[in-house]
Amino acid sequence: MIVPDKIIRSARKTLAVSVDPFGRVTVRAPKSCSEERIFSFLRKKEAWILRTKSKMQRAGIDLPPENLDGYAFLLLGQRYEITLVNERFVRLDDMQKRIYLPEKKAKDRLVQWLKENAKRILSTVTERKAREMQTSYKSVTVNSARGRWGSCSYDNALHYSFRLLFAPKDVVEYVVVHELAHTKHKNHSAAFWQEVEKYVPDYREKRKWLKDRGILMQVF
Numbered sequence: 001m002i003v004p005d006k007i008i009r010s011a012r013k014t015l016a017v018s019v020d021p022f023g024r025v026t027v028r029a030p031k032s033c034s035e036e037r038i039f040s041f042l043r044k045k046e047a048w049i050l051r052t053k054s055k056m057q058r059a060g061i062d063l064p065p066e067n068l069d070g071y072a073f074l075l076l077g078q079r080y081e082i083t084l085v086n087e088r089f090v091r092l093d094d095m096q097k098r099i100y101l102p103e104k105k106a107k108d109r110l111v112q113w114l115k116e117n118a119k120r121i122l123s124t125v126t127e128r129k130a131r132e133m134q135t136s137y138k139s140v141t142v143n144s145a146r147g148r149w150g151s152c153s154y155d156n157a158l159h160y161s162f163r164l165l166f167a168p169k170d171v172v173e174y175v176v177v178h179e180l181a182h183t184k185h186k187n188h189s190a191a192f193w194q195e196v197e198k199y200v201p202d203y204r205e206k207r208k209w210l211k212d213r214g215i216l217m218q219v220f
């Protein structure tokens, strides 16, 4: 039996069910709808709900808990575990694959730290790839966008989401090459993809990695 994590009642007339990126099931129901009707609706939708949940689980990402202590997440494709400590600065132990996080405003501190590192790493990779591709760009900015991993403006200012740091290095490089290819082609034409392929021959696999793990956009 499917037990919903949340039931939201409103002035709507029909029942609807959704599964969020972390596998939580939400039911939207009319105000006067009986529990019986909700459960019979969920029974009918059971196959779809289970299929969707297992798809999310295959991506191997858990929802960060309110208290981040012990939460593990991917950093450049490697698993790191968070330990909350009574310290002033974020500290990374690469040998133990641990991140020590100040317990005060832990999440804000972590996001800030991720953004700083994203800016540093993505600036370096962009500079190197731009040389290789013999192109130039205006600037590199890191944002908290959830909709896209990267973008290139009309005047070649590049923007990346700090969450790109969760991806393995080769996937990060693909995104950088993708955005730099936009300095030559402001579209996704065949010529654009040919340019990408020159530098990332297996770019289709990298795109698939990002597509399968779109839920990483929801972390933090």
Ligand SMILES: [Zn+2]
Residues within 6 Å of the ligand: 178, 182, 187, 188
């Ligand atoms: Zn693009």
